[in-house]
Amino acid sequence: MNAPERVVPTGMETYYEQWHIAPAVVVGELILCSGVLGTDSTGRIPDRLDDQFGAAFENLRHVLRAAGADLSDVVDMITFHFDLESDLETFTAVRDRYLGEPWPAWTAIGVAQIGGGVQGARLEMKATARLARP
Numbered sequence: 001m002n003a004p005e006r007v008v009p010t011g012m013e014t015y016y017e018q019w020h021i022a023p024a025v026v027v028g029e030l031i032l033c034s035g036v037l038g039t040d041s042t043g044r045i046p047d048r049l050d051d052q053f054g055a056a057f058e059n060l061r062h063v064l065r066a067a068g069a070d071l072s073d074v075v076d077m078i079t080f081h082f083d084l085e086s087d088l089e090t091f092t093a094v095r096d097r098y099l100g101e102p103w104p105a106w107t108a109i110g111v112a113q114i115g116g117g118v119q120g121a122r123l124e125m126k127a128t129a130r131l132a133r134p
Helices: 013-017 049-067 084-098
Strands: 005-007 024-027 030-033 074-081 105-110 123-130
Touching: 005 049, 024 049, 030 049, 049 084, 049 123, 074 084, 084 105
Parallel strands: 074 105
Antiparallel strands: 005 024, 024 030, 030 123, 074 123
């Protein structure tokens, strides 16, 4: 069996070099993604909740594309919400813009803190995707 392949997309080198976290690891036909936050291109959390959730999906897409996949390849997703009850309706509306049939497995968890205490973060999302290699 081949060794796991670390995926470090452009712009995410700090995760690996300073925090010692691979944004994703490819093991066989699976891509295991670390949690992503809903930060914009400047690293800031958007003020609007739907923008923050959309940014999280865009960040996940960035990681998946670096591994050779896309959001349509997600088979399992775990989301961690700072206020699950209040955010669920907005989150599912945003999710439905990014994901579709066949829906992945999904677990949503309410937590007391998100992303190492990043101010304003209300969501951290991690996913497992399939890698269809030729």
